[in-house]
Amino acid sequence: MWRRDRRPTPVAAGARVAWQALAVSSPVDADIVLVGGGGAASLVLAALGRQMRSRVRVAVVDPVHKRGQDRTWAFWGSPGTFLDPLLSASWDEVDVVTPAGRRALRLQPLRYAMLRSAPLYELADRSADAVRITAPAGSVTDDGERVLVADPDGTPLVRANWALDSRPRPPRRAGRTNWLQHFRGWWLESDRPVFDPGRAVLMDFRTPQPARGVSFGYVLPVSDRFALVEYTEFSPARLGDREYDVALRRYCDLLGLNVAAMQVREVEDGVIPMTDGPFESRPSPRVVRLGTAGGATRPSTGFTFSAMARQADRIAREVAAGRPPLPEPPYPARHLWMDAVQLRALDRGLVDGVAFFDRLFDRNPPDRVLRFLDGTTSVTEDLRLMGSSPLLPMMRAAAGDFVDRLRPG
Structure with a gap:
């Protein structure tokens, strides 16, 4: 579905430059270094590709060059953005279900959308000439004029004017309330139509409720035979593997889905912090944190993607205008x-x-x-x-x- 460029890519060339530099202990020189190469970094690379008319030297430091399907983002927003061609599905109407009944929500002028990781990673690769250094980052040192990123052994990797760090880290101080959004989902494929691709289930609260917390299921159909079905909890602690599987199977039974007659194509797990503890978005003058580490996760729901996209767009616009790559606070x-x-x-x-x-x-x-x-x-x-x-x-x-x-x- 997503065509790969068969020519030698800037990623491959960048990786060779990086490892040659490591051999002589000389860091790669860049304007911006992205520490972590996941969703937040990919959005920044895509935004820079849209905004920039002149070359900006970008380096990405991550032990893995992100490719393929390793996560799914669901978010709402207005149609007509650069993400539209990348979406797996979108819906103008969603359901919220409780034991008392089903409420159909018409979302116009918004829509609810699903983005899988592979097309975003590929767009990021095409959008910017980034040197990719496939090594773990250790220290990020700001001397007031430039930032040095080194590996865990102290070997210099990149020296840049600015560092955008999206590696997960805890809040600056513990929150007064510390919950998690934790979930498991199955990508289910049926040999006959069983899903309604025209509508998604945003929250289905008919799941058994935990003693302390909230649980719900949801359904994101890509077609009438293929959908992500997920069980989610907002609560203080994770479950065990068997507990997630039991809860998810019970939810499928509630939906009337015969999982035994279907293929589980993929399994998705995740844990997202829900805390009022403050995240340090700018630990030093030339280091900016992105994603959850930069406060992009909404404490009340665990949603993150839209705030990451806003951060990326603001960074690209600031850089294009010749200003520092500083995003606005994710939330008021x-x-x-x-x-x-x-x-x-x-x-x-x-x-x-x-x-x-x-x-x-x-x-x-x-x-x-x-x-x-x-x-x-x-x-x-x-x-x-x-x-x-x-x-x-x-x-x-x-x-x-x-x-x-x-x-x-």
Whole structure:
């Protein structure tokens, strides 16, 4: 489906340059070094390719040159972006399901979309002449004028004007509430039509609920015979492998899917932090963190992709204008406070998770909820969202959060 260029690529040439440089202990010279080569870095490379008219020297340091399908991103946004040709599927309508019934959400002018990793990695390879150094990064040292990236043994790899570091790392300090979005999904293929490719299931809360947390299933159909079916929890701790498989099989049974008669083509697992702990987005003047490490993960949901895309677009526009590659904060400060209050309310059992999300979608237009979760709603819209939540429990959570913030440390 995705054609590969059979000519020698800049990636291969860059890797040779990098290893030759290592042999003489002389670092590659670059304007920007991307430390980590996954989704955040690929979006930056693609954005630079769209924005730049003059050459920028870019290096990528990662022990693996990312290729193929290793993850799936689902996100909402407006149609008509550069991502459209890369999408596996998109939907104008999604379902939110609770034990009380099914709610169909019409998303226009937004849409819900699925992007698999292979086309994004290939676009990144085509978009920028990046030197790729297939080695693990160790230290990232900012001397005030340039940044030196070395391997774990201290061997210099790259010296650059700026470092964009997307390697996972914990918050600057522990959060007051620390949950995880953790999940397992099966890519199921049937020999007969069993899925409706015209609509996705965004959240299906008919799954058994954990004692402390929220669980739901969802279905992202690519065709009437092929779909990603996933079980997800928002809770403080991961499950064991067998527990994920049991929960996922039960959800498939609930959907009326005979998994024994289908092919499980791929398995996807993941763990994403949901915490009000602050991430250090700029640990030194010339080092910028991207992705989850830079605060792109929404604390209340674990969604990350849209914020990563915004970071990448801003970086490319700044570089094209001759300015430092500095993204804006992924989310407004008021949204992070609202997320902290929501997490606290769920964690302390002040609100029922299923009822909370059901009420949120019931009392607000779908696009307002989705734009809030993306961090793009106005203050007026945020006040309306707050007004639609259970008032007394959320006030108790807000008061507790306020008291905790006054405590030292």
